[in-house]
Amino acid sequence: MNRASSWQLMTTIMRRDLAVALRRRSDVINPLLFVVIVVTLFPLAVGPGPDILGRIATGVIWVAALLSSLLGSERLFRDDFLDGNLEQMVLSPAPLPLLAFGKVVVHWLLSGLPLVILAPVCALLLKLPFAAWGTLMLTLLVGTPMLSAMTAVGAALTVSLGRGGALLSLLLLPLFIPLLIFAAAAVESTLVGTSAYGQVLLLAGLMLLTLTLAPLAVAAAIRVSVN
């Protein structure tokens, strides 16, 4: 199979994934609603004072984003695994990491990008100072692709298990820690008035590293799971 037709197969799979997701909107919307609800719970739990909420806003939004990425992870490979599509992808002459990359991109478009757009609402609810909104959105913009790629690794590893949910969180959440640390540090440094440039660049570097290596791990995991 030459390069052009591999590329074509990838775009076809991406288009199909998008079409399927847009026809089953609740799968896309529920994880986003989850984020909004988690964010709503915090003011009720710790009190609505702006001094507390503003301090914890970034952390709460990012933790909610991490958890919601786990919620939406089943959508990545489960249906394809059950109806045999995943097997066809393994058998196809197109490189499997490329197809996996396509699926990661679609997953990001449906779960990461809406989160970036939703971020100002969450920031408003949690009374994050306006000056930090831009940095928060920027960290989400460079951080969520990494989230999607790592989630794809976990989802591919557990796709053949009926009950992957709790296991998936055990596998993935420890690996998300650098993301959480740098994102929180970026917003924090904006809040204290210094530049968040360094942390955002670090996040972008991590994102590129993950997007380069994760498709290979996803492909290996799919081969193991399809078997």
Add this chain to the structure above:
Amino acid sequence: MWKWLHPYAKGEATYRLLGLWQPWLTGLALAFVSVGLVWGLFYAPPDYQQGDSYRIIFIHVPSAMFSMGAYTGMAIAALIALVWQIRTAEWAIAAIAPVGATLTFVALFTGAVWGKPMWGTWWEWDARLTSQLILLFLYIGVLALYYAFNDARTGAKAAAILALVGVINVPIIHFSVYWWNSLHQGATITKFEKPSMPPEMLIPLLISIAGFLFLTAALITQRLRNEILKQELHRPWAMAKLGVEANDGV
């Protein structure tokens, strides 16, 4: 090298080889650990600042060192299992992970016990403590994935992939938490500088470290032998092995 290595893809050959090493490793572990700990805990001089409570270092440092060393070993086994599809390497993952997790837990526990009198707190959100805690989670994740599948082979391969993903992430996690916060003291023993420790303390510490190395190796060897026997139980050599041993016992 391949001619030499290849026979050990077979369970029986590895079992024999490990059987040869086992008594030596166990003996050395017993000798070094007892000498190191007795010397360290009873005869080494007390620290001028921390008094006697510093003595927990003789357990804390070796277990912390080999909690990370075991992870490296597990990742190498994972790489071998994935690239050359060698089953004994897959079993090695299952043999190493619980030992590594236990060492990590021992390091965390002794660290907490040491932290209470010295820092005045059991737990501090400090870089090394946090990355050690994450290491524990990674071990548990590998183990959980290994045993999650009905087909043991699939589980072993999935765990191998996770261990390799983890090995890329461990340095990233380590440095991220290191930049994030730090209270833990720096390394006492470095290769290039003169150790910041008098020899009366350093020598028992080094003996103890060697002892923990042999102990870790002995435990892993024993676990791997058990795993090989369990997995190869349907083969004549394993049945013969168990049959002979049962007869000996009678």
